[in-house]
Amino acid sequence: MRLRGWIDRMRGAFQEAAGMPPGLVRFRDGRIEPPWSCELIAAYQCNISCSHCNQASPIRRKGYPDAATVTRDFSRMAPIYHARYAKIVGGEPLLHPEFARVVEALRATGIADGILLLTNGMLLPRLPDASWKLLDRIEVSVYPETGVDADFIARMLDKATAMDVEIRFVAFDDFRVSFSRPGTDDENLIRRIYLTCKMARVWGCHIIHDGHFHKCVQSVHVPTVIGAPPESARLDAVPIDGGPDMRGRILDFLRSRQPLRACRHCLGVVGRVEPHRLVARADWLAEHDAPTEALVDFEALERLEAGEDLSPGQGRTVAENRIERARAVA
Numbered sequence: 001m002r003l004r005g006w007i008d009r010m011r012g013a014f015q016e017a018a019g020m021p022p023g024l025v026r027f028r029d030g031r032i033e034p035p036w037s038c039e040l041i042a043a044y045q046c047n048i049s050c051s052h053c054n055q056a057s058p059i060r061r062k063g064y065p066d067a068a069t070v071t072r073d074f075s076r077m078a079p080i081y082h083a084r085y086a087k088i089v090g091g092e093p094l095l096h097p098e099f100a101r102v103v104e105a106l107r108a109t110g111i112a113d114g115i116l117l118l119t120n121g122m123l124l125p126r127l128p129d130a131s132w133k134l135l136d137r138i139e140v141s142v143y144p145e146t147g148v149d150a151d152f153i154a155r156m157l158d159k160a161t162a163m164d165v166e167i168r169f170v171a172f173d174d175f176r177v178s179f180s181r182p183g184t185d186d187e188n189l190i191r192r193i194y195l196t197c198k199m200a201r202v203w204g205c206h207i208i209h210d211g212h213f214h215k216c217v218q219s220v221h222v223p224t225v226i227g228a229p230p231e232s233a234r235l236d237a238v239p240i241d242g243g244p245d246m247r248g249r250i251l252d253f254l255r256s257r258q259p260l261r262a263c264r265h266c267l268g269v270v271g272r273v274e275p276h277r278l279v280a281r282a283d284w285l286a287e288h289d290a291p292t293e294a295l296v297d298f299e300a301l302e303r304l305e306a307g308e309d310l311s312p313g314q315g316r317t318v319a320e321n322r323i324e325r326a327r328a329v330a
């Protein structure tokens with residue numbers, strides 16, 4: 001494990017020295033490629049309320065991107081950026097009232113080889129066949145108390161296989177705390193959290209949201225957590241304006257070792273581990289009222305800094321079908 005971490009760090013140092021983005025982000029045919037996916041937030045809200053939701057869904061107002069915005073943003077990105085999957089996330093994305101239209105718009109931009117839906121699964125039985133056919137892969141986050149049990153999983157495995165869609169069920173029994181409302185003024189700690197943040201610096205969990213390119217989903221939602229205007233998240237992002245220097249600005253942004261403003265209130269991948277719970281929406285913010293120092297798992301932070309290959313918060317696969325391919329985007 002330590003050797004793998006050391007190799008990753010050496011590769012990261014080499015990439016940064018060579019002027020490339022850190023982590024697993026690559027170039028191919030002049031385009032930036034994240035290791036797996038780029039993400040579209042299809043709905044802010046969710047049909048459940050998890051205690052440490054890293055999308056802050058329990059306190060977000062309803063909001064959905066329309067198909068025209070998806071077309072504009074992802075079409076501008078497509079000449080300089082390409083992913084294996086365009087990943088549709090939430091909140092709960094299946095709450096989007098025009099889900100199929102948005103997926104069609106996303107697919108038509110050619111930003112990715114396939115379309116991936118991330119969902120808690122509860123609304124899958126209501127998904128029309130026409131929408132299933134727009135998807136290449138579904139990842140279901142399985143939480144306690146949501147009714148996604150063995151019987152439900154067996155039915156959805158059959159359905160997905162019949163619809164020619166890959167599906168994987170991943171159980172999360174615990175969460176890492178994602179946010180601290182008071183945050184911290186300790187610049188050294190902020191920097192340590194950012195430099196060990198796999199989302200921004202290894203996994204490349206990029207978000208294309210409301211005309212802006214973000215490194216991570218937390219940077220979209222921190223303003224809501226701290227009571228700032230949601231639009232202030234744009235200060236931690238690059239405008240997707242289609243300008244001739246947009247690729248260079250995004251590369252500079254990805255290469256930067258400067259923490260985001262949001263990192264002051266974010267735990268990255270080193271938040272304390274807590275059992276998964278559903279909480280009342282009204283109580284959600286109180287769960288994040290401790291300062292960063294009280295919510296960091298310092299052992300995980302130090303192990304990551306020492307080069308261990310921890311992949312915190314990844315859950316465990318409990319079921320999947322075996323369709324080993326993704327359809328090409330039309």
Ligand code: SF4
Pocket residue numbers: 046047048049050052053054055056057058090091092120141
């Ligand atoms: S299922 Fe839980 S973690 Fe996922 S978006 Fe909903 S509230 Fe957040």
Ligand code: SF4
Pocket residue numbers: 193194197199200215216217218219260262263266267268269
């Ligand atoms: S806000 Fe900072 S620490 Fe949090 S996920 Fe983004 S880059 Fe990582």
